[in-house]
Amino acid sequence: MSKSVARLKSMKKVADKIDHSSKLRTNIPAGMAAAGPPLGPMLGQRNINIAAFCKDFNERTANIKQGTPLPTRVKVNSDRSYQLVIHQPPASYFLKQAAGVSRAAMEPVRETCGKITLKHLYEIAKIKQQDPPLEWRPLKEVCVMLIATARSCGIEIVKELDPKEYGEFLEERKKIVEEQKKMLQEKREAKMLRTA
Structure with missing residues (x-):
């Protein structure tokens, strides 16, 4: 019985280490990323610093006409950092x-x-x-x-x-x-x- 309990504990540790976070795929208007809905809740669910993300996105899209929809892909790392990929408009x-x-x-x-x-x-x-x-x-x-x-x-x-x-x-x-x-x-x- 104790061996099976030990196995379950070791399996739980392995399961805790697996990262189940998914990529965030959304369209954000250029230069208009804001902390409010719908973007804010999506970022909050993935434990991303919302203010830093909005500032980073708006800086990277400053040279694009404001309001242009940009498909954006965000991959969240385990240390709450993220990789931001901005595609061309649809x-x-x-x-x-x-x-x-x-x-x-x-x-x-x-x-x-x-x-x-x-x-x-x-x-x-x-x-x-x-x-x-x-x-x-x-x-x-x-x-x-x-x-x-x-x-x-x-x-x-x-x-x-x-x-x-x-x-x-x-x-x-x-x-x-x-x-x-x-x-x-x-x-x-x-x-x-x-x-x-």
């Missing part, structure tokens, strides 16, 4: 910026919310290739991934783009977006009436 952010739209399409296959040229796609692929998960992938693969992302956002990829025609397209698109917003608001109000 592909959908770059695609929407290049197309000049603020929202993606509600029905991506049926409607087009914007257009970009192949040159835009190539430049975005070169930027995204700097991310750690994609740095060893060939540029062609990154371009194929971006084409799929553009399709899911409702962004059409064209060879050439006439600025006047595209300006007219965006004006028409604004009207469609306003109609969609009104429709969504009506649905929300109808749902609120049903639950009240």
